[in-house]
Amino acid sequence: MLGVLSAMLCCGAVSAQQHEVEMIPFGNMDQWIDRQIKESGIIGGATKNVYAIGPTATVTETKAYKNMGGSPWATSNVMARVAGITKTNTSVFPEKRGDGFCARMDTRMESVKVFGIVDITVLAAGSMFLGEVHEPIKGTKNPQKMLNSGIPFTKKPIAIQFDYKVKMSDREKRIRATGFSRITDVEGKDFPEVNLFLQKRWEDEKGNIYAKRVGTMVVRYYTTTDWHNNATYSIMYGDITGDPAYKAHMMRLQVEERYAVNSKGESVPIKEVAWGTEDDVPTHLLLQFTSSHGGAYIGSPGNSLWIDNVKLVY
Incomplete structure (x- = not known):
């Protein structure tokens, strides 16, 4: 029995009994904004559904999206305007589940046809996260700079809890497709x-943003699986490099460069410079769900991740 218990603790699973469980706003994935955006005529002029997580609404204006109704969520569903051409990407979808909805994130190839000829093909992973996107997207360079990662947050939850389902692509290697260079294979x-x-x-007088890492939880899914409800994962606090559950390739400081908006209104990199202590109080919560782990433009078409009922456990 002790062996089972220690195995569970090592895997970061916790029991949510006798704990307070709090839904992240709009975390039940039941409310969606349907942005109906008309793309430019030169690329076909279709009207696309670009979904956002927030109070139920339909928006027919082709305008830059700002988080609505107090929703803390942003997604990889975006409107881009490059060289006067309006183009959209949708890789996160509301999907019916029970009496409500869940979110489905797909990794897929997105092609743009100019005058009916395939011109640009980009690999788009489905992703949703706490924060904002700076629309319209103006190019494919440095995609993280287009995101404001994280939300102000000062609590210290012991775990995160959500429902999930996974469909894995059967590809042994990943694809890198940025749209402008040739499509290549990526190992793994x-x-x-x-x-x-x-x-x-904190921010210095020049507007640079620095951070200590106070809490960490990263999980990857390796097999296709049906719905798991109330999956619960412990958040590890302080310097976790000596913890058996620490995986440097997923959890190290600055594991991925993220950006935030400083007090001058500029999008700057968050420089994660040190581990916090277990007593440190956080200022921000970053949370991301994604159908592909490798960053922008890298992944395997066919991967999907479904998420529902995102909660924090105290």
Whole structure:
């Protein structure tokens, strides 16, 4: 029995009994905004559904999206305007589940046809996260700079809890497709990932943003699986490099460069410079669900991650 218990603890699973469980706003995935955006005529002029997580609404204006109704969620569903051409990407979808909805994130190839000829093909992973996107997207360079990662947050939850389902692509290697260079293979399989980081941030007089990592939880999914309800993962606090559950390739400081908006209104990199202590109080919560773990433009078409009922456990 002790062996089972220690195995569970090592895997970061916790029992949510006798704990307070709090839904993240709009975390039940039942409310969606349907942005109906008309793309430019030169690329076909179709009207596309670009979904956002927020109070139920239909928006027919082709305008840059700002989080609505107090929703803390942003997604990889975006409107881009490059060289006067309006183009959209949708890789996160509301999907019926029971009496409500869940979110489905797909990794897929997105092609743009100019005058009916395939011109640009980009690999788009489905991703949703706490934060904002700076629309319209103006190019494919440095995609993280287009995101404001994380939300102000000062609590210290012991775990995150959500329902999930996974469909894995059968590709052994991943694809890199940025749209402008040739499509290449990338070693290693593609895994859906959930990552949560609690940061204690500060800003210097030049507007640089620094952070200590206070809390960490990262999980990847390696097999196709049906719905798991109330999956619960412990958040590890402080310097976790000596913890048996620490995986440097997923959890190290600055594991991926993220950006935030400083007090001058500029999008700047968050420089994660140190581990916090277990007593540090965070200033920001970063949480991301993604159908591909490898960053922008890298993944395996066919990967999907379904998520529902995202909660924090105290």
